[in-house]
Amino acid sequence: MLETVIQQALNALQLGSYYSLIALGYCLVYGVLLLINFAHGDIFMVGAYIAFFAATYIMGQHALIPPNSPIMVKLVFAGFFALIVTAAVSFAIKKKPQAPGRKNYSYPAILGGIFITVTAAIYYWGQGMKLETGADKILVFAVTMPLTMILTSVVGVFIERVAYKPLRLKGANRLYVVITALMMGIILEYGNLSLLGTSRLSYPTLLPRVVFDVAGAKISITKLTAIAASFLMFALLQWIVTRTKLGMAMRAVSYDKFAVPLMGIPLDAVIVFTFFLGSSMAGMAGMLYAMNFPVLDPFMGALVGWKAFVAAVVGGIGDIRGAFVGGFLLAFLEVIVAAVFSSELRDLISFTILLGILTWKPTGLFGKPKTTKI
């Protein structure tokens, strides 16, 4: 009996760690911009795919461009790698300050040239190009994790720049931004579908199949990594938000965007940093999820994303402790309901309980009602 309880608790902890990692991203972006970033679940999906490609490329399983694919797909892959090269070059040659009044076109021209050349080169030779690496899988894991986080955060920040920032600058109502976020999510899902097709990819095994024994219950090292990662990220985030000036600036933006530049703080940088943090955690969750449930499909982010969003709201959206606790609360509810009743009733009963919690405490477990003084 005790074994079963511990086993179920470990399962819930594992499930909760994904919910929490995603919920933290929802919570950060909401906490700073009061924007419900509905594309976040799909950024999680993108993270899982990036993790897949990063791992398989590093292991040398693929050519740079998938062979026998349509020309558009090849171009997108070539363009993607060219973009990374271009970004690296642009970091290397820092932009010089321009003379006022005169526009300098040589910089964008150089970068554009590099981008097109590299795209063409990869398009031409990419199908025969393979990374030749040894198959030290732990090393692959150690490289893939940060790489996935960085690339996923680039996607998240890109979405913010392209979709949300223009609306923000025009002073659009929050509703329009939320709808834009929903649309971005759908674009990510179907963009993926059209790029990679309906075939489901299966994630390679990276970590050794070691199973630990906890008082009779069993837990694999992959699951343990997921749990540990979520706790680590939460601690890191809590530290950033409460102890650093940048975290303080993030909280300040959430209360009053208008006054932030008046403190000498670049508002845009704070917002980009927020999306960077949130998306990198979604990328991490995507990779860990793919390692434990190794089948990827373009719609994997939708349901998990929704659940994580609900978890963030129940925890008190805008408070990172709330998002973290909410994620685990939802996971424990689901596991308990599935164990006591049946797994078909899982979502029905656990969401009914969450509804009850919200009725009892409409601002969520950790939320505080906002007051303003006139």
Next chain:
Amino acid sequence: MLSVTNLKVKYGNIEALHGVSFTVNKGEIVTLIGANGAGKTTTLLSIARLGPPEGPKVIQGDIAFDGASLLNMPAHLVVANLHMVLVPEGRHIFGNLSVMDNLTLATYARKDKENLPRDLDFVFELFPRLGERRKQRAESLSGGEQQMLAVSRALMSGAEFILLDEPSMGLAPLLMYDMFRSLKRLNQQGMTILLVEQNARLALDFAHRGYVLDTGRIVAEGPCDELRDNPEVKKAYLGG
């Protein structure tokens, strides 16, 4: 120090300033007075270079600081590099942070970290009540204390020139005079102040020079004593 020449700005399609020119010299207190909708706040927001959606768009004219145009400078650099800081109307303090955190945050872009303890002591000496409440959440402060915090924040950000928008708004008369006494003291220590006020009498008593704005144009200017005696100004803003 600051010179605004023939400034025209727009909010969307509405032109809010139709060619405003004025100057502020170092160490001066200059006031802009005028009725509601005259363009006082718009002028300050333009000078602070606040971006969209709140900031107005400059379509003509120039704003220069020490001779260099700052039209292409983002708001946060105006604070960080020029040390010119706006204390906005309605205070805009960060209510979810403590008083101390509000003050710490204002030092975000400062390079002279060694002066921070001195400035903090000065702020708490100027406004002792903030010192007593440094651990409190800023939204729990009274209106007057919030205004003190807003001014203190500007001081902590290293301001040498503050743009004050309606500092008397919502303050009881006694607190209001306190606030202006503190501002006077700041000025005596070298702070340049550009003050926007509805309360024309108070502003003219406090400042050295003044400009009267009316529907986006400057209609009168001069030393404050002259403006006080100007019959038009008297009739329109000082109640006869």
